[in-house]
Amino acid sequence: MGSAGDEEPERVDGRRLRYRHRREELLQAATEHALEHGPARLSLRRIADSAGVGHAALLHHFGTREKLVAEIVERVLDRTFTGPRVLANEQRTGTEGGPLRALWQQATTGSGEAHVRLFLAITGNALHDEALAAAVRRSLHRRTGLLEAALVRAGCPPPEAGALATLVLGTLRGLVLDRLLTGDTARVDAAFEVFALGLDRRRESWGG
Template sequence: MADTDDEGTERVDGRRLRYRHRREELLQAATEHALAHGPARLSLRRIADSAGVSHAALLHHFGTRENLVAEIVERVLDRAFTAPRVLAGEHVPDEEGGPLRALWRRATTGEGEAYVRLFLAVTGGALHDEALAGPVRRSLRRRTEVLEAGLLRAGCPPARAGALATLVMGTLRGLVVDRLVTGDTARVDAAFEAFVRGLERQREQW
């Protein structure tokens, strides 16, 4: 725990410094377990077995299952529907398709798709589990705010930016669910492209 010396300067317990990296390793292992097995199997014992540590080690670092699950959820949600340049507010050139296409590529390929798949499972679970609901609400607000800021930078009228960002976020989620459940990638990708082109036509009027 933190302490202070005789001059009132805060000191950090050396044990915390030693454990800090181990805690990160455990959180990453727990996140990978969740990606592989879904949120329904997030018990401390299953996660401990998957990470190759004792049940007591997880309790030492995270206290309770609820604390650990909350941190896993925060990490998963932070990496779903996220393209690093978009999240950082950087410009994505038109020749690269712009920010929405960058988000779509990230959400529908490789590691990004795995995080989005778990994001959707967690979002559904949040309807019945208050421990999941808080992190989900925060994540959705954050993503909507990122999209809203991008729309404002693109010239969207401020009075419309919030509603349009919500529409974009909801459409992305719905299309990804359709894509994952049906496997009809060509149809859903075409629907996404039609949606983006409609937004681009709106942008010409701003």
């Protein structure tokens, strides 16, 4: 199944090929494990067991527990806030709802909620786990940068795009936390709508 067109041919040996083909599958299994059991039980051995591979194989694929955890965090935050599909949608959804409402829908429905739940658990645990904390920091920076770029593309003046991206992600994060913990979907959805309307008004002032 190896391809002659690989970008780094000197690295293509048997192990590297296995890595390439199984990596995504294993990362998916590890993420599912974290979604089900929470981050407190994110040990390599447990993940390996649940993915049906050996401990050594997992280490081979991801390097260290820290690196695997970082990739899981990145994936969970990506699915929760500013998933690339949502941001790519920004032009098409401009008229009915826009990308902000698409993000909200993603974070509050179906598997989005499971990702939010894990995100909350991860941030809670990050306070006592430096590997988790570093992963969350990197991922927050990445999310904020992605949204900042999307805002500039949508017409936001660059000097305010960073603060606005931070505000949007912070508000979504705080509101989904309330929604998940209280279950008051109507109250929290109304609060989100107040925020979204304010942002709509702001966007009108950007011109275009």
